[in-house]
Amino acid sequence: MTKLKWGMIGGGEGSQIGPAHRLGAGLDSLFEFTAGALDHRPDAGIAYGQKLGLGERAYGSWQDMLAGEKARDDAIDLVTVATPNNTHFEITKAFLEAGFNVLCEKPMTMTVEEGEEIVRVAQASGKICAVNYGYSGYSLVRHMKAMIARGDIGKVRLVHAEFAHGHHADAADADNPRVRWRYDPAQAGVSAQFADCGIHALHMASFVTGQEVSRLSADTVSCLPQRVLEDDAMVNFRMDGGAVGRLWTSSIAIGRQHGLGIQVFGETGGLRWSQEHPNQLYYMPLGARLQVIERGEANLSPEADRTTRVTIGHAEGMPLAFANIYTDLAEAIRAQYEGRPMDPAANLFPKAEDGLRSMAAVYAVAESGKQDGAWLDARPPMFR
Amino acid sequence: MTKLKWGMIGGGEGSQIGPAHRLGAGLDSLFEFTAGALDHRPDAGIAYGQKLGLGERAYGSWQDMLAGEKARDDAIDLVTVATPNNTHFEITKAFLEAGFNVLCEKPMTMTVEEGEEIVRVAQASGKICAVNYGYSGYSLVRHMKAMIARGDIGKVRLVHAEFAHGHHADAADADNPRVRWRYDPAQAGVSAQFADCGIHALHMASFVTGQEVSRLSADTVSCLPQRVLEDDAMVNFRMDGGAVGRLWTSSIAIGRQHGLGIQVFGETGGLRWSQEHPNQLYYMPLGARLQVIERGEANLSPEADRTTRVTIGHAEGMPLAFANIYTDLAEAIRAQYEGRPMDPAANLFPKAEDGLRSMAAVYAVAESGKQDGAWLDARPPMFR
Amino acid sequence: MTKLKWGMIGGGEGSQIGPAHRLGAGLDSLFEFTAGALDHRPDAGIAYGQKLGLGERAYGSWQDMLAGEKARDDAIDLVTVATPNNTHFEITKAFLEAGFNVLCEKPMTMTVEEGEEIVRVAQASGKICAVNYGYSGYSLVRHMKAMIARGDIGKVRLVHAEFAHGHHADAADADNPRVRWRYDPAQAGVSAQFADCGIHALHMASFVTGQEVSRLSADTVSCLPQRVLEDDAMVNFRMDGGAVGRLWTSSIAIGRQHGLGIQVFGETGGLRWSQEHPNQLYYMPLGARLQVIERGEANLSPEADRTTRVTIGHAEGMPLAFANIYTDLAEAIRAQYEGRPMDPAANLFPKAEDGLRSMAAVYAVAESGKQDGAWLDARPPMFR
């Protein structure tokens, strides 16, 4: 089986996200890193791309890359957009319109309107537009979704999600540009911590329950007084399948390292999972005992089996979750090429619609925060 | 040192709370169980009291007990009120007015007005009126309070408290009278889960930070449709020292056994503690590593040292926390008798003012829940 | 029900063990602290006894107490011996011979011969001779025993026990008399860490499996060179029901606070429990998932139900385990008085035979350690 050809925009020398994507895309030998416009400085991007073996397909700009790849018979099969947030919309849209499959880093856009535009363009193009909520690639998150879908905990009553860490708690570090821009509306938009981390938790709540957020109410605060945007938020929400939701996100919770976790409570059982120890899923059927489900154990769901790589008892971590998104995409692309339905267990990667919903939630959280926690419609207008 | 004489109202044969109080009061041999009106059925109460060795001081009603003890030279030094919630006010008030020291089970009253009346009566009487938020007796909770007071985590920015369990999640059990009354306004008042469990978490938030709740906004839901009162609530709040608060309480969180826990985040550190594993306190100073503080370790605070009974590494549990409240009260009573100031490390038992504040919070939560999460004043009128 | 009368020898002012026993004996109001010879200095013992309310039954020596109590119609029902180790034999023997029920602190004796003598005396007297392996009083340890007895894990193949802490690791503290005597053969006998802690773990291995140790091989080392006796030992053993055993004990394991824990593996399941978190028992049936058994959950064994005092989710700790031994003894004494068989679920307190077996194991460990790990008979001669 020949590898698919993969390109990347952004992720230049020294970035964190670049190696993460290359690791994820390369892990299963499904994709060959073939083309890239890795830096907004043309020379640097070309040099780095050549260093990484891209040869003539190391481009100086995304526009050059779009033009160059479009002109080839052997154009890339997938492009990953990992540029600064405010450029995602433009680049994603352009590549979709040109007929490329796209994986866009989150946030997909800066506004709801842009998000709706991407959804429309993606639908019109018939191409794949994925958004990188990478935590949804963990094997036991997939299994959690499968358990809920098949009724293991009954109708879902309540979801409790958290993404609360303490890495922006230091007042002495608040003016460090690496941190500061995140809380500056001019650079970050309408939301800081919720837009950066909270939406991962909110996506996960939707992902595992199979329900979408309909309404929400938010309490947003800036614990560091110099910040305009929030560094802590509590969001209550309602989902379209009837579930109640609670979501806490923070960047000032000293002593917590990452803090993404989810608990789901249904009529006949409860589940909980935490990103920092992702190889265990805790399950309690109503009236019984708490059980520890281990990644890799026998007789899990097809969704879990497909996304596990090493035997039970060995830790798997975040890079493999990330890689699972790429594995899904490889299957989606091949199915597309072969004109066949894709493996449903692989059709779990987050899509443009998810990116749009997140953006609608970000705006609703920001607005509700300003309005003393007023309950607002959290759906994008096109899905109301 | 002769023991103090202790009496109890309620806690009849078969109750859970009776043995818990007798264990707590008796643990350090500070109190002698001397008198009781243990059952609302006079004959049963007298018979059980005599079985427990109370002799003629086994009374048929609290009124008889009040009259009988008042008439004695060797009257009881402390009375515990552990009757049904809607009788706490009347009994507590009567005993305070008659000059007795009282420990009242929570909730202290059913309304804010009654709470204010108890505060007034207690202040006028000069007697002790304690309220049994027993979890505040844990040694490491005391230490957490001491650490925050002495500045170990700097100014407190945020408190996150939980008391979320799953013991009322079973729809098949919802009509069981043992469960049902809790969600019935006619019997339980304006709030179910928040009034029952949430206020423990809220008291703890105030206890450890030394700040009182000023305003709050609540999202209250009944996950079981047959319930009128809430079985899950999320409460956002603000404290008078500037801290932001989040509190989640639930009785439908299947897979969680008890679920009382607290996290406090300040400018220079974070702390977290959980009731299910009460002998460890997790502390992270800003920029350093998470540390495990063990109950009983050397060089803790006087407040911790006073409330620890076995050496480090041995588990201590809830009954000892409960006993610490009684130990505090013994010191308070002796100081009263001896006309001296009490040991400040013992002056940590919850008081009528705390019982009143809880009641004001209960009403504010219930009302905010009805008003779509409107922010309301959470203080009792007399403290505004 | 009138309380039983209880006396204590040792446990003078400032001791750790005195309050622990008084707390345990008093917890359920089953015993009244009535008599004591609390200090080897007669005046101090009488003064402290009077301060604790013993009046004329505060004695100056155990001999006086024996004479005094023997002469009374209302003599004590149980005496606890909590004196220095090398006096246990003499006192226990004298009280048994005089017809008293005895609870002796561990080690019951200093030699195997003395242990056999106590067993003979106890059997001849018809009185109770208990030995305080208090950790066996934990509710979930009792449940573990019940589960194994009823076959929940099949035939036991292997037991793995540990009691490894780090409290004697500091070389700078090794000459502190509080620590030093433990490693000095003149004061401590043939073994230090194994005799002090290891035998708790070994007793627990026998207690939960219902099998006795038959042979053992030990590797004993002194990690601090100034020590004559061992501060770390690994003991392999075989049990009379066919189980293999491994036991590690240490006092130099920095970072471990207490370190008593046990794992039992049978043909059809495994169990594990740790003293530092005693309210959970981990159980895995063969081919299934790890389950968390919670203290206080519904439908546990009678042995567990009898020894649990607060509802599920609340921590119970070591003092309550200790109290369970006294509760067992109260039932044993009452059954004795009433000429009826005792509740089998209470007949779990450790007995003179257990104290003897421990002493035989201590000598076998010490001897095997000297003989490069030779396999030796670990049974007392009278049980061979």
Next chain:
Amino acid sequence: MTKLKWGMIGGGEGSQIGPAHRLGAGLDSLFEFTAGALDHRPDAGIAYGQKLGLGERAYGSWQDMLAGEKARDDAIDLVTVATPNNTHFEITKAFLEAGFNVLCEKPMTMTVEEGEEIVRVAQASGKICAVNYGYSGYSLVRHMKAMIARGDIGKVRLVHAEFAHGHHADAADADNPRVRWRYDPAQAGVSAQFADCGIHALHMASFVTGQEVSRLSADTVSCLPQRVLEDDAMVNFRMDGGAVGRLWTSSIAIGRQHGLGIQVFGETGGLRWSQEHPNQLYYMPLGARLQVIERGEANLSPEADRTTRVTIGHAEGMPLAFANIYTDLAEAIRAQYEGRPMDPAANLFPKAEDGLRSMAAVYAVAESGKQDGAWLDARPPMFR
């Protein structure tokens, strides 16, 4: 930087080890999978190799591969030997002698004599002969080694290592050929569980302390009676730097999933780490508190920094540890080519000497087990 060329022997279609090595070797894009003899059936091996893109360098046997690669100017830079255990010696030796760098799966050989031969051949060849103790690639294991080397816990007194799982506990499964061969001397050699798992733990004990095992005593048992070789072993040992060691390995410990863990206790501190949760390392300096060291935190050792790939709080797992071995090897190979000393922080991959020492330990354990735990020299003759 052009990729190094990598070949593999064994790891055919359906094997577990093949994908694990391909994932590890490919993770950082340092190696290109170039050649392979993937199956002992020539046709199957060639077909699978071609399917994986090896083209003409898909060989039918390791002999063909050796000949083929030797003849090329662009021969592979590294070959991984992942064939059945009893072929490792022959293949590794042949490739070394032909001037190739080799990574051999463990066990490196079936006898000590073979192990010594490999060491001699490797030394004579000047080539790299690595052995895949992959768990030593975890970032925090590397950091543990660095901490001990720089004296953070003082002189090491004791090491406690475990590798105890329950995956061969089912008697009904014991005759399953997949399990059975492991306990059959004809196929597995002199040891089963110790040779399979125990040596990982023993290697780790040496790796982190920097000390080699000199003497040992073993208690080996077959808990399932049908087994000739041991399924459980306890090994006591002494190290050449003075440390005492304890090592428990089991395959019948139901309820444990993997069970590799290590604790090291020194004069001034203790450390512990567990493979199932590899992103935390627990450290207690003498007289202080337990601290949680997180993978990826700031200011760790160069050895840790070099082997961490994602930011703090994200889980990393076993495949990345495995990849770190390959990353070390890439650096070693490049340094070899460039005639420069290699980065010392990369020079941590296990070597032929380690494979030899493991084999000597396996024979000593087997022999000591037969001799009732006699203490035996655990060193290979050539290192005595």
